[in-house]
Amino acid sequence: MALIVQKFGGTSVADAEKIRAAAGRALRVQHQGNQVVMVVSAMGKNTDMLVDLAQQVCDDPPAREMDMLLSTGEQVSVALVAMAVHDLGGKAVSLTGGQIGIRTDSSHTKARIQSISSDRMQKHLDEGAIVIAAGFQGADDQLNITTLGRGGSDTTAVALAAVLGADICEIYTDVDGVFTTDPRLVAEARKMTHVSYEEMLELASLGAGVMHSRSIEFGKKFRVPIHVRNSAVFTDTPGSIIGALPESLDRPVSGCALTKNEARIAVAGVPDKPGTSLTIFAQLAALNVAVDMIVQDVGYEGRADMSFTVLEADLNKALKAVREAADAMGAEGVTCEEGLSKVSVVGLGMATQPGVADRMFRALAEHDINIEAITTSDIKVSCLVRREKGIEALRAVHSEFELEKPPADRATYDETIAASKKVDASAVVSELKAMEDLTIHGVALDATQARITLFDVPDHPGICADVFEAVAAEGIVVDMIVQGFGADGLTSVSFTVPAASHDAAKEVAEGLAGRLGGEVATKPRIAILTVTGIGVRSHTGVGLRMFRALSGAAINVEMISTSEVKVNVVVAPEHGDAGIEALKSAFSDVLT
Structure with a gap:
C-alpha cells in the first residue's frame, strides 16, 4: 500500500466547489488502495484578508498574535475539507499543526520546524481515514501557535512526506507544472516533465513561484519525489516531477x-x-x-x-x-x-x-x-x-537555448521515482533533531x-x-x-x-x-x-x-x-x- 501526501494551495480550495473537488480527488486516490494525507492552505485570499484586518486594528501587530490570527485560515480549510470527505462517503480527520505534533522554534511568523511526530497521523491512516493536515503552522515548546512564513504549506507537505516515508508528495496548484520559464512572460515557455532538486532550488531562489525553496530543500535532504500538478485538471494528466534526475543531461540549460x-x-x-x-x-x-x-x-x-x-x-x-x-x-x-x-x-x-x-x-x-x-x-x-x-x-x-523544444531523450517517471530513494522514515524522526537545520x-x-x-x-x-x-x-x-x-x-x-x-x-x-x-x-x-x-x-x-x-x-x-x-x-x-x-x-x- 502506497502512502501519498497531497497539498492543495489556496486557489485549489478557494470556494465550496473547489473544496469538494479536492476532497473527491483524495478519495479517488484512496480508493485505488493508497493511504492519503492532505495538506491544505487557507482559502483563496483569506490570509491577505486577515493581514489587512490586523493592520486596521493595530499599526504594529505583535508577531505572536499574528500567528494566532493567521493560523485560523488553515483551520477553517481543514475542517471544511474533512466535512466534504465525509459527505462524499469517506472517513477523514482534520488536524492543526500542533495536534499533528509539528514542533517549531519560537520565531513567530517565520518559524522553522524542529521535529514532527508521525504517531497520531499513522494511527488515523491505519484506521482508514484521510488525514487533513493544516499547512503553514506548528507550535513551539510552550505550545504557542507558530507559522512557517512564505511557502509554509509546501514545506509542511514535503516535511510530512519525509517523516511518513511517503512514496510521493503531490503539490496541486493553479498551473500545469514547472515551466522552462514564467509562461506569463514568455509565451513559448514549455512544461518540463522532470526537473532536478538542484535545478529547482536555483529556479525557486530566482523567483519561480511554483514552490518555495524551503520545501525543495526538504525534498532534496530527505529524497522525497515531488509531483507538481494542476488541481483544475481532474484527469491523470502528469505535471512535473521534482526529483533526483533532470529532464535531460544532453542539454546544458533546463530553464x-x-x-x-x-x-x-x-x-x-x-x-x-x-x-x-x-x-x-x-x-x-x-x-x-x-x-x-x-x-x-x-x-x-x-x-x-x-x-x-x-x-x-x-x-x-x-x-x-x-x-x-x-x-x-x-x-x-x-x-x-x-x-x-x-x-x-x-x-x-x-x-x-x-x-x-x-x-x-x-x-x-x-x-x-x-x-x-x-x-x-x-x-x-x-x-x-x-x-x-x-x-x-x-x-x-x-x-538562445531553444527551451521551447522538448529534449529528444527524457527521463521517465519510473526512472525519477527510482532515483529518488526514500530515506527511512524512522531515521528522519530520530536522527535529525532539527529538520530544517542547515x-x-x-x-x-x-x-x-x-x-x-x-x-x-x-x-x-x-x-x-x-x-x-x-x-x-x-x-x-x-x-x-x-x-x-x-x-x-x-x-x-x-x-x-x-x-x-x-x-x-x-x-x-x-x-x-x-x-x-x-x-x-x-x-x-x-x-x-x-x-x-x-x-x-x-x-x-x-x-x-x-x-x-x-x-x-x-x-x-x-x-x-x-x-x-x-x-x-x-x-x-x-x-x-x-x-x-x-x-x-x-x-x-x-x-x-
Whole structure:
C-alpha cells in the first residue's frame, strides 16, 4: 500500500466547489488502495484578508498574535475539507499543526520546524481515514501557535512526506507544472516533465513561484519525489516531477528565470585584508537580510570593490547597516542602485558542457542589453540588467537555448521515482533533531586554478560576449566568472581557468586589452574554497560563518561568487590548506 501526501494551495480550495473537488480527488486516490494525507492552505485570499484586518486594528501587530490570527485560515480549510470527505462517503480527520505534533522554534511568523511526530497521523491512516493536515503552522515548546512564513504549506507537505516515508508528495496548484520559464512572460515557455532538486532550488531562489525553496530543500535532504500538478485538471494528466534526475543531461540549460525587484549596494575602496567581508555581512545577518549575487572582484593597490544585491523591500535597512560597517572599516564610499533585475539560466548539463556563458552574453548583446554584474556556479549563470530590459533579456536567453523544444531523450517517471530513494522514515524522526537545520554536504579546496582579471574595460553591451568568445575560441575552460560593478563607463571582469591554461588565457586577455583598452592582472595559482549545501541562501548566517572562519585564520578573501547551494571564495594559494581546515572546523556541526 502506497502512502501519498497531497497539498492543495489556496486557489485549489478557494470556494465550496473547489473544496469538494479536492476532497473527491483524495478519495479517488484512496480508493485505488493508497493511504492519503492532505495538506491544505487557507482559502483563496483569506490570509491577505486577515493581514489587512490586523493592520486596521493595530499599526504594529505583535508577531505572536499574528500567528494566532493567521493560523485560523488553515483551520477553517481543514475542517471544511474533512466535512466534504465525509459527505462524499469517506472517513477523514482534520488536524492543526500542533495536534499533528509539528514542533517549531519560537520565531513567530517565520518559524522553522524542529521535529514532527508521525504517531497520531499513522494511527488515523491505519484506521482508514484521510488525514487533513493544516499547512503553514506548528507550535513551539510552550505550545504557542507558530507559522512557517512564505511557502509554509509546501514545506509542511514535503516535511510530512519525509517523516511518513511517503512514496510521493503531490503539490496541486493553479498551473500545469514547472515551466522552462514564467509562461506569463514568455509565451513559448514549455512544461518540463522532470526537473532536478538542484535545478529547482536555483529556479525557486530566482523567483519561480511554483514552490518555495524551503520545501525543495526538504525534498532534496530527505529524497522525497515531488509531483507538481494542476488541481483544475481532474484527469491523470502528469505535471512535473521534482526529483533526483533532470529532464535531460544532453542539454546544458533546463530553464531560465527573472528576478525583477533587485537593488544593488556597492562598497567602494574596501581595505583588501582579512575580515572585510565579515564586517559587512555580520551587520546584514543580524537583520536577517537575505543577500544575493555577492560580487567581490580582485583588489587593486590595497583596495577592493564589493557589491551585492538585496530585494528592494530590504534596501533601506540593509543600506543603513552597510554604511555603518563601511565607516567602521574605512571604506571609500557606499552607493546603491534600484531598478535592476537578474536574469539567470540554470541546468545540470552546464557542469559538463562548455560555452553556456558566452552564448548567454552574446544573446544579451544582440538585444543591446548591458550586463551590470555577473556571478556563476556549476549549474547557473546570472546577469544583472536594467529592469526595463529584464523581460527582453529573459526572452532572449530562452530563445538562445531553444527551451521551447522538448529534449529528444527524457527521463521517465519510473526512472525519477527510482532515483529518488526514500530515506527511512524512522531515521528522519530520530536522527535529525532539527529538520530544517542547515545541511552542508561538503567543503572543498581546488588548488588547480589560475585567475585572469581585465581591469577598466568599456562597460557596454557585448563586452562580456567578446571576452568569453575569445577565450572559448582557444579551447580554454572557464570556471568562476565575476564582473564587478561599473563606474565612469568602465568595469572589470575576472575569471578562473585551469592553471595549465594560464599562459594561453593571459595571452588572450592581453590581446583583448590591447583592442578594448584596460589592464590585465593574473595569478598563475589560486585556491578556491567552496561550501556546498542545502539552505545556503535561506540560512543567512552561512556566509557569515564562512567569512568569520577565514578571518579568524587571518586569510584574506580575494573574490566571492554565490548561488543557492554554493559559496565560492578565492584566496591566495599558500592559504588554501589553512582555509579548508578553518571551514571544516566552522561547519563541523552541520557537515554531512
